Amino acid sequence: MTDLQVIPIPAERLGAMMRDGRDDLGNPVEAWSVHGWEPLRCCLRVAEPGEDVALVSYRPFDEPSPWAEVGPVFVHRSGCPGYADPRRLPEQLRSGPRILRTYAPDGSLDYADITRVPDGEDLQPFLEDLLSRPGVDRVHVRADASQCFTYEVRAGRESNTGDGHW
Ligand SMILES: [Zn+2]
Structure with a gap:
């Protein structure tokens, strides 16, 4: 079994957006009137x-890459505690229907392993399988219909130093 490492929007990236009042595309960060279905990418x-x-444009990549898409995500504007347990999938966002989009270590899209998880099925076995494949460095969990980015998952480190720098 592969240990998982769940990666939300990093607190420093979120903090910079809120401080600047601009998202990754330069849009002003404005309050969103919550209906109660919006998946938060911070916690x-x-x-x-x-x-x-707020609804902001976010680029879930560190490296320059033509595959590094920017897309809309919901985040807290204030008072977010972050994601508590990065070794576990988030309870409210761990089942299908979802698209699991796979990437190689250089950030290029791995077309061959992209997977659709059917409605109601748990993501964990799909993620463990994908992350055990040789070409797959990370998986982006996305909404099925809109394909909006939800969170990233990588294989957990064998000897986690617990420094929190993911
Ligand atoms: Zn949050």
Whole structure:
């Protein structure tokens, strides 16, 4: 079994957006009126009405790459505690229907291993299988219909030093 490492939007990236008041495409960060279905990419749960949330454009890549897409994600504008346990999949966002988009270590899209998880099925066995394949460095979990980015998953490190720099 492969240990998983769940990666939300990094706190420093989110903090920079909120400080600058601009997202990765330069859009102003504005309040979103929460309906109660919005998946939050900072703490990986569904938003509740009344929470301070924004819809921002986010680029979930560190390296320059033609595959490094920018897309809309919901985040807390303030008061986010982050994601508590990166070794576990988020309870509210761990089942299909989802698209699992696979990437090689250089950030290039790995077309051959892209997988659709059917409605109601748990993502964990799909993620473990994909991350055990030789060409797959990371998986982007995305919404099925809209294909919006939800979170990234990598294989966990054997000897985690616990420094939190993911
Ligand atoms: Zn949050």
